[in-house]
Amino acid sequence: MSDRPIVHHIPVCPFSQRLEILLALRGQPNAVEFRVVDITKPRDPALLAKTRGTTALPVLETVQGRILKESLVILRYLDETLEGQTLRRTDPAEHAVESLLIANEGPFTAAGYRYVMNQDRGQRSHFRDKLLEQYRALDAFLVHENPDGTWLFDDFGLAEAVFTPMFERFWFLDYYEGFELPDGGEYDRVRRWRDACMAHPAAQQVSEEQIVKVYYDYALGAGNGSLLPGRSVSSFAFTPHWQDRPWPPRDKYAGSASDRELGLVD
Amino acid sequence: MSDRPIVHHIPVCPFSQRLEILLALRGQPNAVEFRVVDITKPRDPALLAKTRGTTALPVLETVQGRILKESLVILRYLDETLEGQTLRRTDPAEHAVESLLIANEGPFTAAGYRYVMNQDRGQRSHFRDKLLEQYRALDAFLVHENPDGTWLFDDFGLAEAVFTPMFERFWFLDYYEGFELPDGGEYDRVRRWRDACMAHPAAQQVSEEQIVKVYYDYALGAGNGSLLPGRSVSSFAFTPHWQDRPWPPRDKYAGSASDRELGLVD
Numbered sequence: 001m002s003d004r005p006i007v008h009h010i011p012v013c014p015f016s017q018r019l020e021i022l023l024a025l026r027g028q029p030n031a032v033e034f035r036v037v038d039i040t041k042p043r044d045p046a047l048l049a050k051t052r053g054t055t056a057l058p059v060l061e062t063v064q065g066r067i068l069k070e071s072l073v074i075l076r077y078l079d080e081t082l083e084g085q086t087l088r089r090t091d092p093a094e095h096a097v098e099s100l101l102i103a104n105e106g107p108f109t110a111a112g113y114r115y116v117m118n119q120d121r122g123q124r125s126h127f128r129d130k131l132l133e134q135y136r137a138l139d140a141f142l143v144h145e146n147p148d149g150t151w152l153f154d155d156f157g158l159a160e161a162v163f164t165p166m167f168e169r170f171w172f173l174d175y176y177e178g179f180e181l182p183d184g185g186e187y188d189r190v191r192r193w194r195d196a197c198m199a200h201p202a203a204q205q206v207s208e209e210q211i212v213k214v215y216y217d218y219a220l221g222a223g224n225g226s227l228l229p230g231r232s233v234s235s236f237a238f239t240p241h242w243q244d245r246p247w248p249p250r251d252k253y254a255g256s257a258s259d260r261e262l263g264l265v266d
Numbered sequence: 267m268s269d270r271p272i273v274h275h276i277p278v279c280p281f282s283q284r285l286e287i288l289l290a291l292r293g294q295p296n297a298v299e300f301r302v303v304d305i306t307k308p309r310d311p312a313l314l315a316k317t318r319g320t321t322a323l324p325v326l327e328t329v330q331g332r333i334l335k336e337s338l339v340i341l342r343y344l345d346e347t348l349e350g351q352t353l354r355r356t357d358p359a360e361h362a363v364e365s366l367l368i369a370n371e372g373p374f375t376a377a378g379y380r381y382v383m384n385q386d387r388g389q390r391s392h393f394r395d396k397l398l399e400q401y402r403a404l405d406a407f408l409v410h411e412n413p414d415g416t417w418l419f420d421d422f423g424l425a426e427a428v429f430t431p432m433f434e435r436f437w438f439l440d441y442y443e444g445f446e447l448p449d450g451g452e453y454d455r456v457r458r459w460r461d462a463c464m465a466h467p468a469a470q471q472v473s474e475e476q477i478v479k480v481y482y483d484y485a486l487g488a489g490n491g492s493l494l495p496g497r498s499v500s501s502f503a504f505t506p507h508w509q510d511r512p513w514p515p516r517d518k519y520a521g522s523a524s525d526r527e528l529g530l531v532d
Contacts, residue, residue, distance in 0.1 A: 076362070
């Protein structure tokens with residue numbers, strides 16, 4: 001039995017980064033023990049037994065051995081149990097408001113991932129429109145709750161911890177789809193929020209270069225460490241380290257670069 | 267300004283019944299003011315302005331005039347703000363476990379509603395299988411957490427308040443689809459839970475007769491108060507009162523009974 005909770009995770013996973021952001025904000029980076037899972041290899045049977053067959057990460061084991069899943073459930077659990085002031089708003093109505101904003105994260109995440117994984121050049125504007133719809137919904141919410149501010153309330157909070165890892169993952173859209181938030185009033189409020197979220201000192205666990213390189217296979221339509229035809233190493237592999245690989249080609253619709261071109265084999 | 271929160275709702279709505287169950291359990295049925303919305307009529311523009319265009323119910327207005335949506339968000343808000351012991355588990359890990367079970371409610375609800383609204387006789391076993399899959403998932407969860415008990419923990423709690431209204435709505439499946447949970451071990455634990463939930467004194471806001479009559483139009487494929495061809499009155503209409511109407515025909519695949527046959531006009 002461990003003296004602190006164990007989090008099984010993939011280091012670059014946005015759902016895990018939420019927890020890392022919380023720990024950073026609370027100044028307790030070592031309050032949990034992170035154990036790295038290599039999703040390009042078969043899952044350890046001992047971990048699979050603990051999760052009763054599911055493979056989604058992160059997974060938290062409490063000190064008592066209880067298994068908790070679902071990034072948002074784990075985030076709220078740690079927020080309640082870590083020492084110090086919670087990240088969630090103390091006021092119940094304000095907490096309800098942040099929960100309502102957080103309820104948008106599923107559709108927002110899905111829109112971005114479907115867009116990056118799309119392999120049909122003719123569908124690019126369709127997926128772009130779907131993502132912009134999500135950004136407009138966030139903008140309208142923020143304009144209603146806090147029109148002149150930067151954050152949902154007065155500082156980086158629970159909703160920011162939930163969304164920031166997705167804003168950072170969507171660097172893959174900037175690179176592989178040339179995506180930018182359009183100019184214009186209907187995006188100004190969410191742009192201000194997003195930019196502040198990504199610049200926050202507690203949210204610097206990943207870089208654009210890392211995301212672009214590691215998520216290359218997603219841009220080619222292969223998620224969760226699965227292998228593309230003609231390739232023998234996933235872009236999610238731990239070695240060679242992403243810093244030692246070249247930037248991948250931007251044109252995802254031209255087919256996969258080779259393992260060698262991607263710096264995945266010598 | 268009201269001296270207590272206002273909940274705009276449809277009396278028979280399962281998402282609102284969760285709140286009524288909470289109020290009943292806490293012995294504070296009048297802690298909120300319920301205002302009835304007739305979904306068979308155009309929405310009041312004043313309410314539509316408050317909800318900024320969305321029509322989903324229930325909606326809660328706090329004493330300060332803040333608008334909260336989403337049944338689960340409102341349920342948690344009331345649980346935190348009503349006087350007395352919260353319904354949620356106090357222990358953070360136990361609360362995480364109930365939140366994980368609650369995360370099943372979306373797919374569970376969707377499976378039951380798709381099944382009742384299906385109009386293709388050839389797809390009946392498909393929709394039945396999809397719902398049974400959801401029941402097995404609940405069963406496995408309960409077996410893992412509390413194999414010998416009745417509830418998720420030791421009494422009717424937050425997860426029970428979330429699921430019970432759905433168990434009761436699914437009376438429409440018993441009636442219109444002849445649905446029963448099959449005998450057999452893989453349903454025993456969830457059957458025990460479901461039966462106890464539905465029998466609980468705090469969860470008696472609706473009856474099988476009421477659900478079967480009011481949800482007739484759902485069984486014919488028309489949701490949310492919309493009108494079927496050849497019909498001029500929705501089964502969700504407040505008058506004639508459901509108690510004054512006959513039981514509808516069970517065979518939903520034979521086409522809609524008339525307003526008169528349903529007792530909706532004299």
